[in-house]
Amino acid sequence: MGIFSRLTDIVNANLNSLIDRAEDPEKMARLMIQEMEDTLVEVRTATVRTIADRKDLERSLERLEAGGREWGEKAEFALAKGREDLAKAALIAKRKLADQAEGARAELKAIDESLAKTNVDLGQLQAKLEEAKAKRKSLEIRMRSAQKRVDLRRTLHDGRIDEALGRYDSLERRISELEADAESYDLGKTAGVSLDEQFSELRAEADVEDELARLKETVARRGAGA
Known part of the structure; x- marks a missing residue:
């Protein structure tokens, strides 16, 4: 042509x-x-x-x-x-x-x-x-x-995020239980707690708080990547 x-x-x-x-x-x-x-x-x-x-x-x-x-x-x-x-x-x-x-x-x-x-x-x-x-x-x-x-939907349906959120909720429940336990323990028993026991409880609470902070960072990064 x-x-x-x-x-x-x-x-x-x-x-x-x-x-x-x-x-x-x-x-x-x-x-x-x-x-x-x-x-x-x-x-x-x-x-x-x-x-x-x-x-x-x-x-x-x-x-x-x-x-x-x-x-x-x-x-x-x-x-x-x-x-x-x-x-x-x-x-x-x-x-x-x-x-x-x-x-x-x-x-x-x-x-x-x-x-x-x-x-x-x-x-x-x-x-x-x-x-x-x-x-x-x-x-x-x-x-x-x-x-x-499509990418967003794949990310939103990623089971890893659901798993991380579940762990986040579990940690929050653990913290609430520890706090409640500590409060109930303090009701009339604070005077009888040894110094070592108080430091042990403090370290346990700090460990849980640290793990919760790390998990929050992980969830935040994945959410930003979506």
Whole structure:
């Protein structure tokens, strides 16, 4: 398929519909963007060559027109000198150049019309390219968002967190029991407790508090990672 046929196909295509119906929309958007970028380069390269050809044709037309004027002057000169035969031959040569010039002008007109259409199509292709890029960006954002939701659900259903929270609750219950035991023990028995026993109880409470603090840090880190 020629590049201008591809250009027309792309300009007339419903990009959103093509992308949404694809099995892998993000891949389809990426391929379409690559196709459009390649087509843009090819069309612009072809347009540069066409413009160069047009300039050559313009110069040829100028030479044909100048040649026609020259043969016209020669015909007048020959007729003034009584050489009607030469004047007629000069007019025939002038007519040939005029016909060639007319063909060149028609070709120039066709080239100009083609360039004008290509310019419009290039503008539409550029707009389609921007549309495809915006669609691809939207798809990427949606995919990242969906992946984050999946990761979050996996984290929330991780049994390790449930286990850690259970241990946290157990420690809190142990602390409450120790505190209650200490309070009940202190009711009338504080005076009878030895110094060593008081230090032992203090160390036990400190150990539980330390373990609780470490567990809180673990739960906090996992929660932040989610």
